[in-house]
Amino acid sequence: MxxxxxxxxxxxxxxxxxxxxxxxxxxxxxxxxxxxxxxxxxxxxxxxxxxxxxxxxxxxxxxxxxxxxxxGILDERDRDELETRAVILADPSINERQKAVLLQIYESFRKENGFETEDGAVTEDTDVEGPRTADGSVADPPSH
CATH class of the missing domain: 1.10.260.40 (lambda repressor-like DNA-binding domains)
Structure with a gap:
């Protein structure tokens, strides 16, 4: 063989x-x-x-x-995400509502950082520099 x-x-x-x-x-x-x-x-x-x-x-x-x-069934990045989710879901010290909230927060951070969403769509990196002006440049921070 x-x-x-x-x-x-x-x-x-x-x-x-x-x-x-x-x-x-x-x-x-x-x-x-x-x-x-x-x-x-x-x-x-x-x-x-x-x-x-x-x-x-x-x-x-x-x-x-x-x-x-x-x-070769699963990509390495997919495994990391699945393991993170599995750890959260298996944690006996938090209740089901807390687990759901943690998973929502985790997913929002992944989207913010440009990783794939659960449906496989690739999101863009979010600007961390601040809001943009009409011409695309970074707006000045508000003065205090």
Whole structure:
């Protein structure tokens, strides 16, 4: 079988499995996938689905998003945003309303700084220099 471009994913999974002190069979059982299939993933011969990666991540107690990035399913920037959102949503010290407010603030800061919005639209950087005049130059700050 020809090796797919998932070698780094397989190497990473093998490293994580060994760090967790799990045999291939133990991880396969915990993740609900076959032992031969998991072996092929580790050797870079198979490209697993996002669902399989999620099951493996859960069994290894690592971030599924990290595996998605390694498999080329998710962009690195997307992972950072998802992990930030996941941390906020998982925090037991704040209530649901507070979580929603924090996520709204986070999204507004991302938009202000020119990052993609949830719908994928790219926003422009917001001027931090101050208001602009009709000709586009920065207005003088008000005198006090």
């Amino acid at each position: 020809a090796s797919l471009n998932v070698g780094s994913l397989g190497e990473y999974l093998r490293e994580q499995r060994r760090t967790a002190q799990l045999s291939l069979r133990q991880l396969a059982d915990a993740a609900g996938v076959s032992n031969p299939y998991l072996s092929q993933i580790e050797r870079g011969l198979r490209k697993p689905s996002a669902e399989v990666l999620q099951q493996v991540a859960k069994a290894l107690r690592i971030s599924a998003e990290t595996l998605y990035v390694r498999a």
